[in-house]
Amino acid sequence: MAPSPHTVATRRRAGLLVILVLGGLTALPPLSMDMYLPALPQVTDALHSPAATVQLTLTACLLGMALGQLVVGPLSDRWGRRRPLLTGMAVYVLATAVCAFAPSAELLIAFRLVQGLAGAAGIVIARAVVRDLYDGVEMARFFSTLMLVSGVAPIIAPVIGGQILRLTDWRGVFAVLTVIGLLLTLVVWRWLSETLPPESRRGGGMAQTFGAMRGLLADRVFTGYTLAGSFAFATLFTYVSASSFVIQDIYGASPQTFSLLFGVNSVGLVAMGQFNGRVLIGRVSMDKVLGAGLVVVTLAAAALVALTTGVFGRAGLPAVATALFVLMSAMGVLLPNTNALALMRTRNAAGSASALLGTSSFLVGAIASPLAGIAGDGTAVPMAVTQLTCALVAVACFVGLCRPWRRTVEGP
Numbered sequence: 373m374a375p376s377p378h379t380v381a382t383r384r385r386a387g388l389l390v391i392l393v394l395g396g397l398t399a400l401p402p403l404s405m406d407m408y409l410p411a412l413p414q415v416t417d418a419l420h421s422p423a424a425t426v427q428l429t430l431t432a433c434l435l436g437m438a439l440g441q442l443v444v445g446p447l448s449d450r451w452g453r454r455r456p457l458l459t460g461m462a463v464y465v466l467a468t469a470v471c472a473f474a475p476s477a478e479l480l481i482a483f484r485l486v487q488g489l490a491g492a493a494g495i496v497i498a499r500a501v502v503r504d505l506y507d508g509v510e511m512a513r514f515f516s517t518l519m520l521v522s523g524v525a526p527i528i529a530p531v532i533g534g535q536i537l538r539l540t541d542w543r544g545v546f547a548v549l550t551v552i553g554l555l556l557t558l559v560v561w562r563w564l565s566e567t568l569p570p571e572s573r574r575g576g577g578m579a580q581t582f583g584a585m586r587g588l589l590a591d592r593v594f595t596g597y598t599l600a601g602s603f604a605f606a607t608l609f610t611y612v613s614a615s616s617f618v619i620q621d622i623y624g625a626s627p628q629t630f631s632l633l634f635g636v637n638s639v640g641l642v643a644m645g646q647f648n649g650r651v652l653i654g655r656v657s658m659d660k661v662l663g664a665g666l667v668v669v670t671l672a673a674a675a676l677v678a679l680t681t682g683v684f685g686r687a688g689l690p691a692v693a694t695a696l697f698v699l700m701s702a703m704g705v706l707l708p709n710t711n712a713l714a715l716m717r718t719r720n721a722a723g724s725a726s727a728l729l730g731t732s733s734f735l736v737g738a739i740a741s742p743l744a745g746i747a748g749d750g751t752a753v754p755m756a757v758t759q760l761t762c763a764l765v766a767v768a769c770f771v772g773l774c775r776p777w778r779r780t781v782e783g784p
Contacts, residue, residue, distance in 0.1 A: 394564075396559070397495070397560070399524070401488070401494065402529060403532075404488070406525070406533070407532055407545050408545055409529075414541055415429070415477075419474075428477075429484045432481045432484040432488065433484040434488065434734065436490075437488040438734035438735050440491070440496075442728075444496050445496045448496070448723035449568070450573055450574050451573070453497050457564075461490070461493065461556065464493075464557075465553040465557060467483045467486040468549045468553055472550060492730070494556075496727050499715065500723040500725075502515060503722035504722060507716065512648075512708055515649075515711050516650075516704075520646060584724040585721075585727070597714035597717075600666070600710055601706065601710030601711065601729065603740075603765045604666065604766045605707065605733040606741070607703075607762045607766075611700065614755040618755055624689070637696060645704035648709065649708065665703075666763065666767050668699075668705075669766070670767055673756065676752075677757055680692070680755075692752070715729075736762075740762055
């Protein structure tokens, strides 16, 4: 189907500025999570709360990001992209400002939940805007380009947080996030135009709006791509949650060495995302690229299991770091292609589809990541086994539900 004149005109304006705006929207939630990590010990002391209670501030924010997408996505299909996005950004700014002045851990937990719920608008609507503007190969390329911007956030966020703590206390982290949120809100208001014209919006009440999700889940192929991407993302989430402990406490690396390895792995992910968008997409079927990426992740996870269980003798840090680098780099191929292939299944419910993609990834990742420490702090085997299990489930979903060999063209 040919794009509407409104879509074509908007697409022409989607240059570097729009890439930066959408990248900023998808980077805001990782910034909200990771900039705060170095401040956790300070929060514990300042609010006189147990560490377990303060950890709930992270859980609340993550839960809010997962659930908020389920609400904002369908609303954006009904009311357009700008109104829910600007509302969510305004609430994010207010909630973050309240966090900066929170007098107790309980209030901080409550408003971190609100912060996550509101910040979810940026994630889900950014994906929906890409779907409004692009289709097929162009959409996959744009997602790969977007990864170049948003993929930097998890790398620099802890560094920024640490530098802020050299100048002020933990409340200063939330003050900086408030300013970032306010600036991004102004940029969205000024430069991100509406991408969903009134004639393309879903009418009816809320029941019909949320009913679109049931229709999406009834699409076996969409569900397959969503689950494959979610379990692939869970292997990454498990790495993020466990790598600091594994590399430093088990393999004896210094914090500086860990930071270097974490940065190198993140660069590998971003670099493969660019290789995917600039070289692979358009020359090789996205399904073939996705299948190859899943094979690489599975083999890397299997190698980690072999290395951590001593199949090849006692493995040192270089071997484990190499396997983690291969696994993380392959994510640069998996994540943009699963998003693109899933969103290609729908145009009129892109917000709802984006919500299901995001919420599924967050929930599966949140469930999988604690399993990395299930056997205590003396072994890296649970991390490797969890990653291999998630990779195998992702492969099973791709093969069993997507069945790409039965479709001659990509998309519905």
